[in-house]
Amino acid sequence: MQSFIGIDIGGTSVKLGLIEYGETFRVVKQSSVPTKPTDPPPLFAQTIAKGVKALIASAGSPKITGAGVGCPGLIDPWKGITRTSPNLPLLKDFPLRDQLSQLLNLPVELQNDANAAVLGEWIFSPNSKGVNNLILLTLGTGIGGGVICDGHLLVGADNAATELGHLKADYASDYPCGCGRTGCVEAYVGSAGINRTAQFMLKSGAKTSLTPDKLTTKDISQAADKGDPTAKQILSRTGEYLGRGIAQLIETFNPEKVVLGGGASAAIGYLMPGITTALDQFSSFAFTRNRCKIERSAFPDDINVIGAAATYLNSHPAK
Numbered sequence: 001m002q003s004f005i006g007i008d009i010g011g012t013s014v015k016l017g018l019i020e021y022g023e024t025f026r027v028v029k030q031s032s033v034p035t036k037p038t039d040p041p042p043l044f045a046q047t048i049a050k051g052v053k054a055l056i057a058s059a060g061s062p063k064i065t066g067a068g069v070g071c072p073g074l075i076d077p078w079k080g081i082t083r084t085s086p087n088l089p090l091l092k093d094f095p096l097r098d099q100l101s102q103l104l105n106l107p108v109e110l111q112n113d114a115n116a117a118v119l120g121e122w123i124f125s126p127n128s129k130g131v132n133n134l135i136l137l138t139l140g141t142g143i144g145g146g147v148i149c150d151g152h153l154l155v156g157a158d159n160a161a162t163e164l165g166h167l168k169a170d171y172a173s174d175y176p177c178g179c180g181r182t183g184c185v186e187a188y189v190g191s192a193g194i195n196r197t198a199q200f201m202l203k204s205g206a207k208t209s210l211t212p213d214k215l216t217t218k219d220i221s222q223a224a225d226k227g228d229p230t231a232k233q234i235l236s237r238t239g240e241y242l243g244r245g246i247a248q249l250i251e252t253f254n255p256e257k258v259v260l261g262g263g264a265s266a267a268i269g270y271l272m273p274g275i276t277t278a279l280d281q282f283s284s285f286a287f288t289r290n291r292c293k294i295e296r297s298a299f300p301d302d303i304n305v306i307g308a309a310a311t312y313l314n315s316h317p318a319k
Ligand SMILES: [Zn+2]
Pocket: 165, 166, 177, 178, 179, 180, 181, 184, 186, 187
C-alpha cells in the first residue's frame, strides 16, 4: 500500500486529498485551503504546500510516494507549467510542478483537471478495472472531458485535446458558451445552459412547481424527484444535447463506457431518456452505440481531487 496526495486547483479554493492505493483504494482524508486569485504565484504555491503538510500531519504523517496536481486551463504536463488558466490569470507560464515539488520535497506531476479526472476514474474506480477505452464527462458550471483510448490518456499536441464540452450540439444555435462560440454541448448542459432551458420552459407557460428565481440544477432535480413533469422534461432535454455530444464521442473513440461525474451527474436517471433519444437519432452504428455503457462515476463529487492523485500514478505506474 502506498500513499499519494491529490491537489485540485479551483478559482477560490484548492481541494486536497490523501489517498491510499495498492490492493485496495481509499480516500484517507480530505481538506481544502482557500486561495485568492490575486495571490502572487510563489505565495499561491506556498499556501498549497502548507495545506498539504497540514493534511499529511493530520493523517499521522504517513510516508507519501508522490503528489499530483489538477489545474484548469492550458497546462504543459511535460514541463510542469501552467500556461493559462481562465480563473487564475496570475498563474500564466508558472512552473507550478517544480515549485510544489521543492516546497513539499516530493515528486509532483501536473495535468489539466479534466484529464486528471478521467485518470482518476480509470486508475481507481472498481467499476472501471480492465476498461481501456473510457470517457469521463464532468457536469458542473462547465463541461469537462477526458479520454482514455487504447489504454492511455489522449492529450494531443498541446495537451489541449478532448475539450469535450465544446463539441457542437447544434451548429444553428444561438445558445452562448463560455468559450465565446455558440451551440456547444456546454451551452446546454453546463449549469447556465440548464438554467436557460428551464427559464425558456417557464416562459412558455409550462405547468410546474418551479419558480424563475430557483432554477439551479439541484432545484430542478428535486422537483423532478417530486414528480414535476416540466422538471423531468428540462432534464431530459438537457440529456438530449449531452447525447448529441456522446454520439460524436462514440463515433470517434469507440468507448466501452462513458462515465458522468460532477454535480449534475446525480440527475443521470432524468438525463438518460434524452441521452438515449439523441443516440438513437444521431449515432450511426448500432454495434458501437449499444455496447457503450453510460453510467455515473464511482466518485461523482470527488473525482477531481482523486484524479489529481491519479495523475501522479499515470506517470509513475505502481510496480
Ligand atoms: Zn464552447
